[in-house]
Amino acid sequence: MKLFGSGKPREKGSRLFFATDIHGSGACFRKFLNSAEVFGCDYLVLGGDITGKVLLPVVDHGDGTFSFSQGGHDYKGVRREEMEEVVEAARRQGDYPYVASLSEVEALQDEPHCEAVFRKVVYDSVADWVTLAEERLKGTGRRLFMAPGNDDFFEIDRALEGSDVVEFAENRCLQFDENHQMITTGYANPTPWDTERELPENELRARIDAMAAKVSDPHNLIAVLHPPPFDSTLDSAPKIDAELNVEFNHGVGVVTAPVGSTAVRGFIEDAQPILSLHGHVHEGGGSTYIGRTLAINPGSAYTEGTLVGAVVEVGAEEVISHQFVSG
Amino acid sequence: MESSSIAGSGDIPQAGLNLPESYRRKATGLVREIPLKNMIAFSISGATPVAVVLAGGLFAIFGAFPGANFTLDLVISLAMLPLMLVVFSLMAATMPRAGGDYLFGSRFLHPILGLFSHFGTYTGAALGIGFVCFGFTHLGLSPALAVIGTVTESSGLITASEEVVRSGWTFGIGTALIIGLSVLSIFGTAAAMKWIGYGIYISSAAVVIGIVILLFSSHQDFVNALNSTASSVGVHTDVYSKTVQEGLKGGAWYPSEKGYDVGNTIGAFYPIFTLICATFYGTFVIGEMRGAGKRQRQLVSMLASGFGNGLLVLIGVLVMASAINYNFMVAATSGFFALELPATFTLFMSILTNSVVAVILSLAFMLAFPAWLYGQLGLCQRTPFALAFDGVLPKRFARVNSRTHTPIPAIVFTMVLGIAITLWASYSSSFLELLAYIGVAAFLAPIFVGLSALSLYFRHKQVYRGSPADWRLLGIPVLPISACGAIFLGLLLETLIFVFHENLGVVHLWIPIALLLGLMTAAVLTYTIAVRAQRERGVDLTLVYKSIPAE
Numbered sequence: 001m002k003l004f005g006s007g008k009p010r011e012k013g014s015r016l017f018f019a020t021d022i023h024g025s026g027a028c029f030r031k032f033l034n035s036a037e038v039f040g041c042d043y044l045v046l047g048g049d050i051t052g053k054v055l056l057p058v059v060d061h062g063d064g065t066f067s068f069s070q071g072g073h074d075y076k077g078v079r080r081e082e083m084e085e086v087v088e089a090a091r092r093q094g095d096y097p098y099v100a101s102l103s104e105v106e107a108l109q110d111e112p113h114c115e116a117v118f119r120k121v122v123y124d125s126v127a128d129w130v131t132l133a134e135e136r137l138k139g140t141g142r143r144l145f146m147a148p149g150n151d152d153f154f155e156i157d158r159a160l161e162g163s164d165v166v167e168f169a170e171n172r173c174l175q176f177d178e179n180h181q182m183i184t185t186g187y188a189n190p191t192p193w194d195t196e197r198e199l200p201e202n203e204l205r206a207r208i209d210a211m212a213a214k215v216s217d218p219h220n221l222i223a224v225l226h227p228p229p230f231d232s233t234l235d236s237a238p239k240i241d242a243e244l245n246v247e248f249n250h251g252v253g254v255v256t257a258p259v260g261s262t263a264v265r266g267f268i269e270d271a272q273p274i275l276s277l278h279g280h281v282h283e284g285g286g287s288t289y290i291g292r293t294l295a296i297n298p299g300s301a302y303t304e305g306t307l308v309g310a311v312v313e314v315g316a317e318e319v320i321s322h323q324f325v326s327g
Numbered sequence: 328m329e330s331s332s333i334a335g336s337g338d339i340p341q342a343g344l345n346l347p348e349s350y351r352r353k354a355t356g357l358v359r360e361i362p363l364k365n366m367i368a369f370s371i372s373g374a375t376p377v378a379v380v381l382a383g384g385l386f387a388i389f390g391a392f393p394g395a396n397f398t399l400d401l402v403i404s405l406a407m408l409p410l411m412l413v414v415f416s417l418m419a420a421t422m423p424r425a426g427g428d429y430l431f432g433s434r435f436l437h438p439i440l441g442l443f444s445h446f447g448t449y450t451g452a453a454l455g456i457g458f459v460c461f462g463f464t465h466l467g468l469s470p471a472l473a474v475i476g477t478v479t480e481s482s483g484l485i486t487a488s489e490e491v492v493r494s495g496w497t498f499g500i501g502t503a504l505i506i507g508l509s510v511l512s513i514f515g516t517a518a519a520m521k522w523i524g525y526g527i528y529i530s531s532a533a534v535v536i537g538i539v540i541l542l543f544s545s546h547q548d549f550v551n552a553l554n555s556t557a558s559s560v561g562v563h564t565d566v567y568s569k570t571v572q573e574g575l576k577g578g579a580w581y582p583s584e585k586g587y588d589v590g591n592t593i594g595a596f597y598p599i600f601t602l603i604c605a606t607f608y609g610t611f612v613i614g615e616m617r618g619a620g621k622r623q624r625q626l627v628s629m630l631a632s633g634f635g636n637g638l639l640v641l642i643g644v645l646v647m648a649s650a651i652n653y654n655f656m657v658a659a660t661s662g663f664f665a666l667e668l669p670a671t672f673t674l675f676m677s678i679l680t681n682s683v684v685a686v687i688l689s690l691a692f693m694l695a696f697p698a699w700l701y702g703q704l705g706l707c708q709r710t711p712f713a714l715a716f717d718g719v720l721p722k723r724f725a726r727v728n729s730r731t732h733t734p735i736p737a738i739v740f741t742m743v744l745g746i747a748i749t750l751w752a753s754y755s756s757s758f759l760e761l762l763a764y765i766g767v768a769a770f771l772a773p774i775f776v777g778l779s780a781l782s783l784y785f786r787h788k789q790v791y792r793g794s795p796a797d798w799r800l801l802g803i804p805v806l807p808i809s810a811c812g813a814i815f816l817g818l819l820l821e822t823l824i825f826v827f828h829e830n831l832g833v834v835h836l837w838i839p840i841a842l843l844l845g846l847m848t849a850a851v852l853t854y855t856i857a858v859r860a861q862r863e864r865g866v867d868l869t870l871v872y873k874s875i876p877a878e
Contacts, residue, residue, distance in 0.1 A: 023354075027789075030877040038875055053357070055350040070349070071793075072623070089793020095349065114350055151354045193353050233727050237356075244358045282356065286716065304422055305790060307875055313865060321865045323718050326434075327875030 024052020048149020235260030394588030451769025460501025574658025
């Protein structure tokens, strides 16, 4: 039935599951690890922005009770079971609980100290994720590729490297399968937030080109580039002003604008990889063709604890199929 | 690093400590929240314009449900509005993605049920295109021409006000509106869209001004103004008294004489509630708004806009009853108006003010219709996106033009469909008949969103716990209660359509039954064909709806 596309006889290809921008959601990461089994994939690719944005201080009173404030509610002297239930819900959405004594929580008011604590909590969380990945995937034959994104602290690279199961993909050209190579970068074009890994467009292009130079067959290349190509419909985000106010149009709601990378677009147009995988713009979920390249951004719904991803089957010469899934 | 103090929190007790709720680091996407007033405004812009409800909706109901107590129906409608809005708000806050009832139903019930509900919503919106075009000539353009003709003493314009409600003109004008707005949609002119949105606010402001005019006019002022207007068009009788007397002779139901009819009061609840409840349509697009995932903001914006519109209607009815007189309104809208002018709120308000204000207000009322039509068209244009994203519809249905960044196939399809429906609507029996079919289709949504919410609560605890839907008042979970309320309301409204089908102008009951069966058939076929077609491409569509376990 040609209604949904090509009616050519099916070849078998390599089946990968791609998700991105889970921003510290423990639930999303655990679902990501299980996705290989659920969707029958041999390859798992986790795009960047894997760390969360929020630190949730929880005061441990030392007598089995805890106090914290979350979701507009004050939890005063609650028992451990209740604390863990609420905190688990927060962790599912990507928040990092910091359970500590009153004095330690008070010390967070010092910004440099808070920053340091935040980085340590994030690092420990990523390290725990790597351990979990090793437990779940070791011996299965499935491959897991991970790379940080522009929002991720540099410190987490150390947690991702050196694992038998997690293949650290940032700035590398890796052999994906017998037919394809893969290049990855989580760096983004400049954003209003001046995040950890940003580069001017020309430098971003140079970074991508340097990886691509190591590729033997560019037409069978899989490019995992965190920012979507500029003006591709995968990069439509709410338009904001210098004060980070979202521009609002009473007639149509939020005004959107393309925020993707011209470097990424230029690279795709020139190199025409078989597949490009993107994230960065949570609202930009979808797929589009740039020439022969299928560009995919599954978007993100990590705040719901819902994992959104794309199952892609890559053949020798073309992408056989792709679909978006969530759960 | 910023410490964020969410509204309502701040202090953690124990020795009077003041600790922030959380620390948020600088990261992509961290923006200031959209002001609540903008969210409310956006919700209002998706609702039935108050001007439409007052300008004609209520007046059409007078004749169809003689003896109905509209004030009581309005009060009950306002009281029951939260039953629908709360569950929609909570679900939208929990899953702030475009797709609305399709998203909720397909994830928490079954894809076919999600499609059934969403096809109902889509059909309601599509029929709404015809409804709005019908309404534009009958309730907007005709009264405006009558008012302008009266103040300028132009018999030509008064004649034109009678002509434009003929089927041919209704179809032609409606088609022109649809084509014009579709072309604007294609080119995505932001400025044009902004002014369309302002049309809602201008028309609502005109309603407020109209209500104020009536509020400060005595009943005698109205009688004098009406008779003066009649003289200016060559009718030299006491039009007010004649209308009331003719109505009495002709059997019009005057509550002051006969009291209220319980049965028709129950039946009239359907059209009254339908006209003021459309705020929930906003949830289908609310996912694109930042802050949609916050329960409090979602609730406040939807309830404020819903209640805001509803209260305005209630005040309008009470003021009209006082200044114009209830019996007169019943007689005038039941075919006994002793003047060859459309008996509408527009006219009755306009005659109480000077010519310039009358013309401005009647033109302002008209702005509600193109603005509302744009919303109906937009809802239909958006439907393919969520379905194409999941693979239920081919992606070409949601293709976005690279130059204009607009979904031209969806816009063109909606335009053609809208014109076809307008053709049918132009020759239909009445305003209320259209509203009946819209309700049959559209009120599937509260039933299935309610069922989805119950499924979320009872069968998907992991998603529910800690989500915006996890809200308790006095320790009682709100979601399951509001879900049951929405299901009850949806079933009640569907039942009322069938029980009072004759009042609503639905002569043949097989039509709404066929509509429901057709929607279910379409849902089954769409899903089945999509699954099969995708399977041939090596894609298992059922995976889209599969839960991914975390453990």
